[in-house]
Amino acid sequence: MIILGILLCIAAIGILCWLLFTLAIFALxxxxxxxxxxxxxxxxxxxxxxxxxxxxxxxxxxxxxxxxLGVIRSMWAKIAIALVFVAPAIVAGYHATHGIAKLMMPSETWQIVFSVIGAVAVGVTAFLRIAAMAAGDQSDRGMVQA
Structure with missing residues (x-):
């Protein structure tokens, strides 16, 4: 029974992390x-x-x-818009990781270290997802249409 509880806790943490990474771009x-x-x-x-x-x-x-993201052509403007969406995702990632770290370790220093690592991971994931949204379908760009 104890092993089942441990496995369910690991599965719950995995599902919550998946939700955090999947829904990070919707933080703003x-x-x-x-x-x-x-x-x-x-x-x-x-x-x-x-x-x-x-x-x-x-x-x-x-x-x-x-x-x-679809209309603006300037790369710097697209990066600025993406960063506006990524900043709240970073904050959400920090707090979500900090909540898990507080449950797992007593040292406040390590809690903050892991929280920052989690925030960076969520921020990078959100930025990559937003960049993929901005890229869209560019398979036919640059080709001459007949």
Missing amino acids: PLFAGVTAGTWSLNTGAGWLGAILVGVPAAGLTLGVGQIL
């Missing part, structure tokens, strides 16, 4: 949606109003980011 839209929803809740819109404001705000943030 999530933050924008939660911020807009919280603002509308504090202005008296209620829970339904907060949801009706927050969900479109998150979708709009993601949509505008993808459109800008």
